[in-house]
Amino acid sequence: MQVWFFLTPVVYGPELLQANVPAWGQNLMQLNPMVHFVAAFRDALYHASFPGFGKIAVLAGCSVISFIVGWTVFARLGRRLPEEV
Numbered sequence: 001m002q003v004w005f006f007l008t009p010v011v012y013g014p015e016l017l018q019a020n021v022p023a024w025g026q027n028l029m030q031l032n033p034m035v036h037f038v039a040a041f042r043d044a045l046y047h048a049s050f051p052g053f054g055k056i057a058v059l060a061g062c063s064v065i066s067f068i069v070g071w072t073v074f075a076r077l078g079r080r081l082p083e084e085v
Contacts, residue, residue, distance in 0.1 A: 008034040033062040 007029065009017060014035075017026065029035055036058045040051035074081075 004032070004034070007032055008038060010038055014039065033059075033066075036062070 017029065021029070036055055040055045040059060043049050043051040043055070
């Protein structure tokens with residue numbers, strides 16, 4: 001979780017990464033769903049603009065994938081959940 005936190009540009013801006021990270025690293029960062037989530041909030045709060053339909057579509061896709069993975073894991077491990085909690 002700590003590595004994921006530092007790989008998500010929350011405290012620092014994405015401009016810092018573009019200047020210091022090679023192209024393959026920037027492409028790898030685009031696989032992090034939190035990058036898109038933080039960018040959408042930055043657009044809305046800092047730039048006072050709509051994040052754009054492309055970013056909203058990526059966020060919706062990540063949400064659907066997260067839901068499907070969570071539902072699948074719960075369906076398989078749901079019977080053991082009371083024992084684990």
